Amino acid sequence: MTADAAQSLARLAAERVDHRFKGLPPDADGLTVAELAGQRRNLFTGGFATPVLALSAERLEHNLKLMETYATRHGLTLAPHGKTSMAPQLFQRQIEHGAWGITLAAPHQVRVARAFGTRRVFLANELVDAAALRWIAAELEADPQFELVCYVDSVRGAELMDAALRGATRPVDVVVELAAGEGARTGVRTEAECAAVADAVAATRTLRLVGVAGYEGEVPQADTERVTAWLRRLVALAADFDKAGRFAGLDGIIVSAGGSAWFDAVAEVFAEIPELSLPVLKLLRSGAYVSHDDGHYRTLTPFNRVPEEGALEPAFRLWTQVVSRPSAEQAFINAGKRDAAYDLGLPFVQVIRRDGTERPATGVSVTALSDQHAWLATTPEADLEVGDWVGLGLSHPCTSFDKWQLIPVAEADGTVVDYVRTFF
Numbered sequence: 001m002t003a004d005a006a007q008s009l010a011r012l013a014a015e016r017v018d019h020r021f022k023g024l025p026p027d028a029d030g031l032t033v034a035e036l037a038g039q040r041r042n043l044f045t046g047g048f049a050t051p052v053l054a055l056s057a058e059r060l061e062h063n064l065k066l067m068e069t070y071a072t073r074h075g076l077t078l079a080p081h082g083k084t085s086m087a088p089q090l091f092q093r094q095i096e097h098g099a100w101g102i103t104l105a106a107p108h109q110v111r112v113a114r115a116f117g118t119r120r121v122f123l124a125n126e127l128v129d130a131a132a133l134r135w136i137a138a139e140l141e142a143d144p145q146f147e148l149v150c151y152v153d154s155v156r157g158a159e160l161m162d163a164a165l166r167g168a169t170r171p172v173d174v175v176v177e178l179a180a181g182e183g184a185r186t187g188v189r190t191e192a193e194c195a196a197v198a199d200a201v202a203a204t205r206t207l208r209l210v211g212v213a214g215y216e217g218e219v220p221q222a223d224t225e226r227v228t229a230w231l232r233r234l235v236a237l238a239a240d241f242d243k244a245g246r247f248a249g250l251d252g253i254i255v256s257a258g259g260s261a262w263f264d265a266v267a268e269v270f271a272e273i274p275e276l277s278l279p280v281l282k283l284l285r286s287g288a289y290v291s292h293d294d295g296h297y298r299t300l301t302p303f304n305r306v307p308e309e310g311a312l313e314p315a316f317r318l319w320t321q322v323v324s325r326p327s328a329e330q331a332f333i334n335a336g337k338r339d340a341a342y343d344l345g346l347p348f349v350q351v352i353r354r355d356g357t358e359r360p361a362t363g364v365s366v367t368a369l370s371d372q373h374a375w376l377a378t379t380p381e382a383d384l385e386v387g388d389w390v391g392l393g394l395s396h397p398c399t400s401f402d403k404w405q406l407i408p409v410a411e412a413d414g415t416v417v418d419y420v421r422t423f424f
Contacts, residue, residue: 005092005117012089012421013037021406022339023052033406033419043319043414044353050321050389051335053400054410055291057417059315066310067289068097073309074267079103079122079256081287085401087420088116090290101147103285107132110148112423114139122256123150124215124285126157126177126186130164137168149210149254153177153187158200158207165206174201175211175254176241178234180218181226187214194237198246209246211254211281212238216262227262231269242276256283264302288397291315295395296344316400318347318392320374325386331376333390336369339403345395347374353389361390 001009013034017024025047028036041047043054071078080094082102091102091113101120104110107129110121127133127150139146152158152174165172176194179187188194194212201207214234216227238255247253253276258266263286270282288297292312303311318340320333340347346369349361363382368375374392378384394400401407402424409418 001092001096002117002119008116009089009092015421017406022404023049023408024406025049033421037416037418040415040417043408043410043416044356044389045414046416048319048408048416050319051333051339052408053316053318053339053404054408054416055420056313056315056317057409057411059313060291060409063289063292063312063315064093064097066312067286070263070267070309071098071284074271076258076263076267076270076282076284079120079283079285080290081105081124081259081285082113083109084287084398085290085420085422086112086424087401087407087422088112088118089418089420091116091118094290100281100283103287107135110136114146119143119145120147121149122283122285123148124213126151126153128157128160128164130160133161133164133172136172137165137170140170140172141168147173149173149175151175151177151186151213152197152201152207153179155197155200158197158204162204162206168206171204171206171208173208173210175213175256176201176209176237178212178214178230178237180214180216180230181220183220184218185215187218191233191237191240195244198241202246208250209241210250210252211247211256212241213254213256213283215259215285216257216266217259222262224265227265228269231257231265232272235269235273238280239274239276242278247276247278250278252279252281254281254283256281256285258284258286260286260288260297261300262302264306291397291400293341293395293397293400294348294350294393297395297397314393316394316397317350318394318400320390320392322376322384322386322388322390323373325384328380329378331364331378331384333374333376334372335374335392336372338371340369340374340392341394341396341399341403342369343396343399347392347394349376349390350393351391352384353391354385354387358391359383364390366392 320335324332363379
């Protein structure tokens with residue numbers, strides 16, 4: 001960890017706990033985060049107020065180690081997508097577990113990462129905002145160790161970037177983004193257009209072409225065959241650019257892909273990259289692994305296809321409380337859309353706690369969310385009373401993290417050992 005990163009993270013520990021942070025013990029107001037963590041309070045008996053989102057300390061560490069091992073085994077370099085958590089503490093832990101740097105999607109996210117000492121950023125978007133580009137140019141000039149790589153996906157984009165960066169002392173490194181197909185999100189649609197974009201970059205003094213990239217998760221009607229075919233197009237594009245001498249003068253070539261659903265295909269195809277004129281940095285950008293989930297990514301994770309490589313573990317649990325039991329078929333808990341992810345499926349009722357005892361939530365399910373309530377359906381075998389704590393699993397990490405500014409990290413027995421600060 002750099003000295004700057006250590007100092008910035010230390011400032012987080014010195015932040016005072018107050019009304020901004022929901023779910024934390026009311027009697028902790030005025031304590032620093034470090035002081036509260038040092039008390040090692042219990043999530044269930046230490047004064048935490050429901051709803052409260054918690055991360056599993058053990059599962060978080062398991063996921064970090066598993067992806068580090070996977071990347072190393074397959075010759076990949078991780079640049080995990082930081083938009084998932086927007087938590088500098090987790091960025092640092094990912095870097096400590098072998099990550100090259102952090103992928104981000106928007107300039108304000110880059111500002112957060114830089115504020116906490118991140119030295120390498122992969123910006124997986126074409127950036128044409130002049131003010132943001134001038135800020136990045138100033139960061140590059142002020143810190144010779146800062147590295148940033150940015151998408152470019154159009155001639156017009158290259159021209160706008162060049163105009164905003166005129167006078168910059170260091171060029172901005174860019175990779176041409178190959179679209180995942182017609183109707184996909186962003187990116188250049190054809191190899192001929194990719195060459196035109198590369199030519200536009202070469203015509204500037206403010207940009208430097210360092211590789212190619214894309215996102216296989218946008219392949220239309222994605223399956224293994226279609227994703228593999230697109231990845232081979234990406235690899236072939238890198239080889240064609242290299243053959244044409246477009247990477248002359250570099251130390252290496254970046255080839256990057258990888259969300260959280262197809263990184264096994266990325267590993268397989270990137271293993272086929274032919275010998276190029278320079279070393280290839282095979283950059284994998286998967287980000288959801290850090291917390292995983294109980295829904296969308298549990299279903300999509302490539303580890304389902306390669307179980308011999310291990311398994312990610314869902315690290316989130318949202319603890320809520322039953323506040324109404326109007327009938328034998330219905331109950332309401334005190335967490336809703338403001339607290340739980342719901343864009344990729346409703347939360348899953350997993351466990352019930354009463355008088356210190358935890359049991360499976362048999363016969364209880366979430367049927368709908370209001371702003372501050374979840375609607376529960378209960379079958380005759382459900383044993384549920386007002387006041388019970390209900391533990392929910394969530395689907396989609398990105399829209400779980402963003403609803404909580406300070407998240408307790410709890411060990412299996414409920415002891416809270418740390419707090420993760422987010423910046424959305």
